[in-house]
Amino acid sequence: MTDTVRPKKVALLTAGGLAPCLSSAVGSLIERYTEISPEIELIAYHSGYKGLLLGDSYKVDPAERKNAALLHRHGGSPIGNSRVKLTNVADCVKRGLVAEGQDPQKVAADQLIKDGVDVLHTIGGDDTNTAAADLAAYLAEHDYGLTVIGLPKTIDNDVFPIRQSLGAWTAAEQGARFFRNVVAEHNANPRMLIIHEVMGRNCGWLTAATAADYEKLLDAESFLPGLGLSRANLSVHGVYIPEMELDLAGEATRLGALMDANDNVNIFISEGAGVESIIAEMEARGEAVPRDAFGHVKLDAINPGKWFGEQFSKMLGAEKVLVQKSGYYSRAAPANDRDLALIKACAHLAVDCALRRESGVIGHDEDQADTLRAIEFPRIKGGKPFDPQTPWFKDLLSNIGQPVGRTLETSH
Numbered sequence: 001m002t003d004t005v006r007p008k009k010v011a012l013l014t015a016g017g018l019a020p021c022l023s024s025a026v027g028s029l030i031e032r033y034t035e036i037s038p039e040i041e042l043i044a045y046h047s048g049y050k051g052l053l054l055g056d057s058y059k060v061d062p063a064e065r066k067n068a069a070l071l072h073r074h075g076g077s078p079i080g081n082s083r084v085k086l087t088n089v090a091d092c093v094k095r096g097l098v099a100e101g102q103d104p105q106k107v108a109a110d111q112l113i114k115d116g117v118d119v120l121h122t123i124g125g126d127d128t129n130t131a132a133a134d135l136a137a138y139l140a141e142h143d144y145g146l147t148v149i150g151l152p153k154t155i156d157n158d159v160f161p162i163r164q165s166l167g168a169w170t171a172a173e174q175g176a177r178f179f180r181n182v183v184a185e186h187n188a189n190p191r192m193l194i195i196h197e198v199m200g201r202n203c204g205w206l207t208a209a210t211a212a213d214y215e216k217l218l219d220a221e222s223f224l225p226g227l228g229l230s231r232a233n234l235s236v237h238g239v240y241i242p243e244m245e246l247d248l249a250g251e252a253t254r255l256g257a258l259m260d261a262n263d264n265v266n267i268f269i270s271e272g273a274g275v276e277s278i279i280a281e282m283e284a285r286g287e288a289v290p291r292d293a294f295g296h297v298k299l300d301a302i303n304p305g306k307w308f309g310e311q312f313s314k315m316l317g318a319e320k321v322l323v324q325k326s327g328y329y330s331r332a333a334p335a336n337d338r339d340l341a342l343i344k345a346c347a348h349l350a351v352d353c354a355l356r357r358e359s360g361v362i363g364h365d366e367d368q369a370d371t372l373r374a375i376e377f378p379r380i381k382g383g384k385p386f387d388p389q390t391p392w393f394k395d396l397l398s399n400i401g402q403p404v405g406r407t408l409e410t411s412h
Helices: 022-036 049-054 062-066 068-073 089-094 104-114 126-141 168-188 205-219 248-262 275-284 304-316 327-331 337-355 391-400
Strands: 009-014 041-045 057-059 119-124 147-152 192-198 238-240 264-270 320-325 360-365 371-375
Touching (some): 009 022, 022 041, 022 062, 022 068, 022 337, 041 049, 049 104, 062 068, 119 126, 126 147, 168 205, 168 264, 168 320, 168 327, 168 337, 192 205, 205 238, 205 264, 205 391, 238 248, 238 391, 248 264, 264 304, 304 320, 337 360, 337 371
Parallel strands (some): 009 119, 147 360, 192 264, 192 320, 238 264
Antiparallel strands (some): 041 057, 360 371
16 A cells, blocks of 8 residues: 555544444544554544535544543434435525535535545445445546445444444344333233334334344343233233234234233334335325435324324223334444444444545445445445344244234335
């Protein structure tokens, strides 16, 4: 490697929704650069692509380098996120990020040049890395000579062809802890239906993994059924994900028997489950379906948990329905040890790639024997479905007495 190839200035940004990896990813990159190439200048754009468009950045000074390990103790993103799609010109203009007639990609590219940036690290999900891919293609097409390296952040764990996205393990663990407290509400009212709505959009991995982690928490507990403290009341009774067909009538019969026996039912649903039915009902009523800048349905606005509650409550004869969402609790947590090891491995490779000016998204490539590598941007896309035939998920359903439904194709 020659000195002319080696970067002199590197920029970081985080974007999209939060995940329990952002703070540690920023910290790990700073730590690694400080360890092996302390002469390289580091900056971080404030609030993701918004900060890049507006030229708003933090300079990573010696004090921040020295104390970067503190970031592993915190959730969220210290440098801030935003949802900005550089190719959605109208939205960028509407939000005051570029002027009328400007191309946001050119504005971003010119800002990178103005700031003297040689390498840009983007930490985000499929939307962020799609935006990074578009920007990398623009930079290459117009001979800007910059390197773009992505880290795959998403609690949805739905990025092709990456085996495991950063932060998803922690989100599942935290969602399980969240419900461990919520489930005690079952004895606050007779015939209680508790619905745990889990994030993940149209991918059921997070819901499935959260339910599995929750059952592991119960495995470590002791119970006193003679005084009503029974695992039967605390356990998951149903798990519903977009990729698996739901026999509503059949499940109502099964869950109704559990309600009669236990006086409560606990179900975990993916926020993407039932969405097509909800949208159809909204459109039939002439209501507009709310969407974000990337065209995604705003799931918090259409409220799938409430819809499931309405479907099941009458069928089960529930006296009370409690819908609880763990998403913001779980996605803003600090990374757990398992995620932290993955984050550091990816960050170390990201820095190595930066030093040799190799673009791509860092992850274990499922199409290349799960090798950790810089995956080419054109191969990165969202919408990877969870497979309901996954052995650990089938075991989970078997243990709770739920049949495995037919596998469905999901739209993203």
